[in-house]
Amino acid sequence: MSQSGLNQPVLRWKPNALFSEKDLKSATTSAHFATLIEALGIIDRSKEKNVVLVTRTPVGWTTYEYIGSSACKVDFRELRLGGLPLGGNPLLPETYIVDGKGRFSRIVFDGHQYRLDETPRPIQEPSGSWVVEAVVPVEEINHSKNVTWLPKITLRPTLDELLAALSWVDQNMPDGKVKAGGSKHSSSQVAVSADVYIEPERMKLIRTVNEDPDVYRSDLSERRENLVRGGSGNTIKEMNRFLWEHGKSFPALGGFDGQTLGGVFPTGTHGSVFTRGPLAETIVSIDLALSSGQLVRIEPHDGITDPKALASTLSNTRLIQDDDNFHAALINMGTMGVVHSYMLEVTPAFHMNEIRTPSTIPELKEKLRDGKIYSLAGAPGMPVDLEKIPPRISDGRDGGFKDQPIRAYHLEFLINPHTDKVIVTSRHPTTITAAADAELGFDPPGRDLIRTIHRGARFGRPVLPTWLQENFRGLLSWGIDQLIKIAPSATPKLIDSAMDTLIDAAYTDRSFNVFNVGDGTNQIPTLSGTIFVPVAADAYLAAVDIIRATASQFAKSRNRYQTGPTSMRFVRGTKAMMGCVDDVCAFEILFTGGTTWALEMVEAYEAALREGLGHEAVRVHWGQLVGEGVGRREGYSEYARWREVRDELDPKGVFVNEWLERIL
Ligand SMILES: Cc1cc2nc3c(=O)[nH]c(=O)nc-3n(C[C@H](O)[C@H](O)[C@H](O)COP(=O)(O)OP(=O)(O)OC[C@H]3O[C@@H](n4cnc5c(N)ncnc54)[C@H](O)[C@@H]3O)c2cc1C
Known part of the structure; x- marks a missing residue:
């Protein structure tokens, strides 16, 4: 970290139309100076013809040096500005670049965007004060790669600078809209801002x-x-x-x-x-x-x-x-x-044990009907208390799912909307010895094949599928997308086989690792939409039928399939006004990242559910694929x-x- 709290900025260079953009290599670590004139003095004394970025910080000036190409000198017109620091003032940036030919340029803002203008060598210190950490905006793209936006101004405050940053926006951009950003994992437009975007990286505590x-x-x-x-x-x-x-x-x-x-x-x-x-x-x-x-x-x-x-x-x-x-x-x-x-x-702190077993749609409907979800899910009590009482495991004939706890702390179902396949996942608090805990880490198992095998079956998820997802995720998602394009009708079988790999008699770990479906799975670009349906009167079981019928209709009329399974998770009614006040089943409809019809399919499911269950009964997740054309306030009585x-x-x-x- 430099004094300004920024890492060395990346300077991108595109010499001409024939060459692709590349990062210029950093030549030295950054150097810090009290004044601009001192910072420029050091550039004069340097014998190298490197590119130098000079930017103001809250306490002075910092220079960053980059090595140009040996074949040709870097010209400032060939530099890309996205992400470069603005020296504490987004409207009047205090950042200069000296190019390989020794010419000075300055980043300027023309009211809409930033550019580099050739400028005489500065001879005076700036008169205004440091305002706020800001960078030249880049096009933001979410994790699912289905939403992009280019803010006018990107701010990067610390928590101590946040209030001053917002006052600055209030005074200098009175009509500006502002959005703070998280890790960009929403696949809706909930984080989009065309004006000011506030990055989260420095707001830590x-x-x-x-x-x-x-x-x-x-x-x-x-x-x-x-x-x-x-x-x-x-x-x-x-x-x-x-x-x-x-x-x-x-x-x-x-x-x-x-x-x-x-x-x-x-x-x-x-x-x-x-x-x-x-x-x-x-x-x-x-x-x-x-x-x-x-x-x-x-x-x-x-x-x-x-x-x-x-x-x-x-x-x-x-x-x-x-x-x-x-x-x-x-x-x-x-x-x-x-x-x-x-x-x-x-x-x-608590540990959990996860069990994943196979089931079918008829069994699911039979075992859950008449509100029986309440006797199978939602074990009451604190996790540390539940740890001490081993749950009763079902033999499959007592109303429970075979080999699953009768009342699990966490219970979810994964269904394939095109077939009868179901995977039941329970997670329940359990105790392990301190020695066994010492073997565990802060990541779910998978990344390190040898370590995962060494831990033994109980402390790992099925080894090969997890390891493959971790290490070949790009290829894996590309392969699935290609296969689905070439042979769409193979999709349901493909999903069934992927679901089969999840079956696992026991996986015990620290609670947060068990909740986490795994880094590999989470990083494969996916698209998903979640639709909430009431648990009352088994409306969610009617929803299972509606979703399956809609998927089948979609396949028949369009030869297109849902390219992932649907998970059914259960959420207790909340007092949060824009959440669901009643107990709901959350249907998370998953697709591979390349499914261009994902939103259309989520919209088709939602329309069918609204028709079958009533408009107010159906609500969606604000951070996932959200269909247009529906007055969403309807679902929220408050x-x-x-x-x-x-x-x-x-x-x-x-x-x-x-x-x-x-x-x-
Ligand atoms: C791989 C993956 C797994 C997921 N798993 C689940 C899951 O298990 N369950 C589930 O329900 N959802 C899940 N989601 C959805 C995800 O949890 C939500 O979309 C979540 O809101 C994303 O958080 P984020 O940090 O990426 O925030 P962003 O998507 O960047 O922003 C979300 C919202 O928060 C606002 N925001 C961010 N920071 C601030 C701030 N400082 N002040 C005010 N507003 C702020 C933004 O403006 C925006 O409105 C998953 C998504 C992905 C891609």
């Missing part, structure tokens, strides 16, 4: 409540032990490690750990622990930066913060302790402000109150993008 300023109620007793503050830019993976090292775990997680805290909660991300709602229910307090640059702390009416202690210790933070504000803010699609950090209430709270916190509509206005 993890500490226990005891390391936080002491502004909390004195009667929290043992709850205090489980309170942890996380910065909005910290990833779930980083949190998992910190929590485990402090004897803690998230009580429930989704199947992936790369999202940031700022990004994962506001779209309603969930797992399948049926005693719990979406992951946002882990939040007990939200520190939110508003567009004016003010910090508000939002909690329920009986929140953890002591108002008097906050007023005397953090007097610039406005406290809102109100249930409506809190429940509106939990799932808000990034529309209320930029989250600074969250206080989360987690649980003592939408009007949610909108009021949102509008009070962000009266100018700075954080609502065009897509959200359109679909709500």
Whole structure:
């Protein structure tokens, strides 16, 4: 890291139409200077004809040197600017580039975009002050590669700089829209911004409540032990490690750990622990930066913060302790402000055992009908308590799924919408010895074949499929996409065989590794849409039939298939106003990344489900493929109150993008 907190910027060079773009090699480590004139002096003394980038930092100037090509000198017109630092002022950048011919150029902003202009050698220090860390915007592309956007301004503040950054936007871009970004794993347009985009990389902070300023109620007793503050830019993976090292775990997680805290909660991300709602229910307090640059702390009416202690210790933070504000803010699609950090209430660390067994659609429907999901999923109690009581394992004739716990902590089903195949996955707390735990790590098994084999079957997932996904994921997804194009009708069989490889009698690991479906699986580009359907009156079982009939219709009329399975996960009703208030089954409809008809198919499923089950019964995940042409507010009985709270916190509509206005 340089003094400015930025890594050495990458300078890209495209000499002419014949040569492709490449990164210029870095020549030295960066050098730091108090003044611009001192920084230029060092360039004069250098005998090399390298390219030098000179940029302002909060405390002076930094130079970065790059080696040009030996054959030809690098001309500044051949340089690509995306990602370069702007020297603390996005509108009047303080960044110069001296090219291989010794000419000076400066990055300038013309109101729409950035370019390099030849300029005389600067002879004066800048008069204005450092404003905010910003970089030349690049085209942003999400993980699923189905959404791109080019912001006008990209800011990269630390948590300490966040309020000043938002005040700067408020004063300098009064009509500008702002979106903070997470790890770009949403496949909807929920994170898109055409104006200002705030990157998460520097907004990190993890500490226990005891390391936080002491502004909390004195009667929290043992709850205090489980309170942890996380910065909005910290990833779930980083949190998992910190929590485990402090004897803690998230009580429930989704199947992936790369999202940031700022990004994962506001779209309603969930797992399948049926005693719990979406992951946002882990939040007990939200520190939110508003567009004016003010910090508000939002909690329920009986929140953890002591108002008097906050007023005397953090007097610039406005406290809102109100249930409506809190429940509106939990799932808000990034529309209320930029989250600074969250206080989360987690649980003592636990291990889990995963079991994956085969089943069929007829068996699934028979064993779940008449609300029987409640006797098979959602074991009540804290995971550390459940660890101590081994679950009863079903023999398949007692109402349960053979070899599965009768009431599992986490239960989900993977179905192939084109066949009868089902895989049942349960995850239940279990105990292991300290010696066995010492063999475990912070990644799910798979990356290292030898280590995975060495751990033994109980501590690994089926070895070969996992290892293949880890190591050949690009090839694997390309191969599947090609195969599906050449022989579309082979798709259902292909999915059946992929599902068979998951069957596994036991896999035990630290809880966060068991929740994680594996780095390889998560990094294969996929497209997915999640549709939520009520559990009440077995509506979700009717939905299984509707989804299968729609898939079959799609295949018949179009010769196109869903190119992955559908997972059925169970989420408890939540008080979050833009989440599902009733218990739901979340149908996650998966496709390979190359499925150009994925959105169309999700729309077809949704239309059929709305027709069969009623409009209000059907809702979708804000961060996954979302069909157009549906007034989505319909599914949320508290939408009007949610909108009021949102509008009070962000009266100018700075954080609502065009897509959200359109679909709500
Ligand atoms: C491989 C993969 C696995 C997934 N697994 C699951 C799963 O198991 N369960 C599930 O429910 N979903 C799952 N999802 C969906 C995913 O969890 C959500 O889309 C999530 O919101 C993505 O988080 P992110 O960090 O990538 O945020 P982004 O997609 O970058 O942003 C999401 C939203 O958060 C907002 N935001 C980000 N940071 C801030 C901030 N600091 N302040 C205010 N707003 C902010 C953005 O503006 C945007 O509105 C998965 C997606 C992928 C690609």
